[in-house]
Amino acid sequence: MSETSTSVNRGPGAAALRDPTRLSFDLDVDICVVGAGLAGLTVALEAARLGASVAVLEGRHVGWNASGNQLGTVMPGYGLPIGELIERIGFEDARELWALSKEGAEFVRAAATEEQMPGISLSEGALEVSNVDVGERLISQLQMLSEDFETEVEGWQVDRVRSELKTGRYFHGVYYPKAFQIDGRKYVHGLAAMARRAGARIFEDTPVVSVDASGIRKRIVTPSARLRASHIVLAGNIHLGAPLRRLSDTLLPVWRYAGVTEPLGERLNEIIAFKGSVSDTDGIDHFRIVDGDRLMWASPETTWAMRPRRFAGSIARRIRTIFPQLGRVAISDVWGGAIGQTVHGMPQIGQLRKGLWVASGFGRQGLNTSAMAGQLIARSILWGDERWRLFSPFELVWAGGPIGRVAGQIVGIWERGSSATSGALARYRERARIQERLREARLAETNRQAASRPANPRRPPPGRQRPVRPPPAAPPPEPPAPASQGGGETT
Numbered sequence: 001m002s003e004t005s006t007s008v009n010r011g012p013g014a015a016a017l018r019d020p021t022r023l024s025f026d027l028d029v030d031i032c033v034v035g036a037g038l039a040g041l042t043v044a045l046e047a048a049r050l051g052a053s054v055a056v057l058e059g060r061h062v063g064w065n066a067s068g069n070q071l072g073t074v075m076p077g078y079g080l081p082i083g084e085l086i087e088r089i090g091f092e093d094a095r096e097l098w099a100l101s102k103e104g105a106e107f108v109r110a111a112a113t114e115e116q117m118p119g120i121s122l123s124e125g126a127l128e129v130s131n132v133d134v135g136e137r138l139i140s141q142l143q144m145l146s147e148d149f150e151t152e153v154e155g156w157q158v159d160r161v162r163s164e165l166k167t168g169r170y171f172h173g174v175y176y177p178k179a180f181q182i183d184g185r186k187y188v189h190g191l192a193a194m195a196r197r198a199g200a201r202i203f204e205d206t207p208v209v210s211v212d213a214s215g216i217r218k219r220i221v222t223p224s225a226r227l228r229a230s231h232i233v234l235a236g237n238i239h240l241g242a243p244l245r246r247l248s249d250t251l252l253p254v255w256r257y258a259g260v261t262e263p264l265g266e267r268l269n270e271i272i273a274f275k276g277s278v279s280d281t282d283g284i285d286h287f288r289i290v291d292g293d294r295l296m297w298a299s300p301e302t303t304w305a306m307r308p309r310r311f312a313g314s315i316a317r318r319i320r321t322i323f324p325q326l327g328r329v330a331i332s333d334v335w336g337g338a339i340g341q342t343v344h345g346m347p348q349i350g351q352l353r354k355g356l357w358v359a360s361g362f363g364r365q366g367l368n369t370s371a372m373a374g375q376l377i378a379r380s381i382l383w384g385d386e387r388w389r390l391f392s393p394f395e396l397v398w399a400g401g402p403i404g405r406v407a408g409q410i411v412g413i414w415e416r417g418s419s420a421t422s423g424a425l426a427r428y429r430e431r432a433r434i435q436e437r438l439r440e441a442r443l444a445e446t447n448r449q450a451a452s453r454p455a456n457p458r459r460p461p462p463g464r465q466r467p468v469r470p471p472p473a474a475p476p477p478e479p480p481a482p483a484s485q486g487g488g489e490t491t
């Protein structure tokens, strides 16, 4: 059973994890990191371990945004599907990028030990399920992942998926035995503690208001202090603000919300036997059992910030849509955070000009990718590791500003709608196939009985055929469900 708790971590005790120290004096360092989320903290930890003097400037507090509000699932790969990655940059480079993404996951595994982060509750295995019947596609994806990309995966047939998750909503699954989950919130604070122990200085409540990256020694200004550094790493996600507006504008901000139910008792484990994380291939649902009998579930998204509590109802309805046997579930806590989506779906990792670095755009899959970015950037600055250049084909593309957000919301609604429609169609086809199989079985049985019956003495004479009774009509198939109107509530 998963021991991970989110509700406990989000309670009043969470504040005790913070001891904000505002920067109020001028400072000279080798590396200044903007942002104390997963990305910034990993850069800081790695660079400090390699001997650099590091200052992290955080406008709010450690893990304030997405990094302190994620579900803790660590998978290999990127938000961009592997096929599209190969199409974009070719097979060899895609393989290298994939290998880097696995290194990122291994970094998290090595850091997230009980000794370093007590209560981190690492548990193994994640399942990616499809909303549509994709048997053929699944086999080729599995072959590619295991043979070409050296990733341990298992293909699960529909029956296996449905014996672990008692719902007709999902079809095939890809099981990643080496993927894992941790308590996400504890991880980000554990990372900060490790970075501090390695010598990095983290200043909270210290927003960066301007950056001058032109000279060899760069200048950073905060409300009450100035810094000079040889390198600046921008790891502020969508919140970088006015001084770096052009960079922020290359990200489409998407707020993702998640909630945790009240304890659901033993019935939860009967309905969901799988103990790792489950996510669907459309990126809509993401859930797992926590605290033994609670369900933690991320689903709705918006392109404007909204109060997370407003989404309690839609999360509960979504759970009921997928697992109606659970009945009405009460949501005890809801939270959310903004992720930065790039136009091409890959993170922004690299050097913008000499000494000015970016680590951003990690989207929904930020744990392994931000860890990898942190390692790559720190090693490039201190060791001359040039592998970050593999990300060069994914240039900074304007995400469309406010118009892009409207478009993003519409595309999001459309994607959820079309995925709901294809899911409904897949379930409709499945029902039709079952009915067809039943019809065939009935016909075969009738034929078998007819063949084994002794010749009927009262058979009508040749030429006068007895009328054949048609097989009973199958019940009319259920029509496909209407397209969702967003919020993930009506699929």
Ligand SMILES: Cc1cc2nc3c(=O)[nH]c(=O)nc-3n(C[C@H](O)[C@H](O)[C@H](O)COP(=O)(O)OP(=O)(O)OC[C@H]3O[C@@H](n4cnc5c(N)ncnc54)[C@H](O)[C@@H]3O)c2cc1C
Pocket: 034, 035, 036, 037, 038, 039, 040, 057, 058, 059, 060, 061, 062, 063, 064, 065, 066, 067, 068, 069, 070, 071, 072, 073, 074, 075, 206, 207, 208, 209, 235, 236, 237, 238, 239, 240, 241, 255, 256, 257, 258, 298, 335, 336, 337, 338, 339, 359, 360, 361, 362, 363, 364, 365, 366, 367, 368, 370
């Ligand atoms: C509900 C939810 C569930 C998720 N689940 C998962 C999951 O299970 N697995 C997974 O891999 N990913 C998950 N993610 C995605 C993951 O959380 C993000 O990709 C990741 O946290 C991004 O980290 P970051 O450091 O880039 O950004 P952030 O967490 O946004 O950190 C950036 C920090 O920079 C600071 N900042 C910005 N500008 C400035 C400035 N000018 N001066 C000072 N500070 C500044 C901000 O205050 C912020 O604290 C989830 C996200 C959400 C919202």
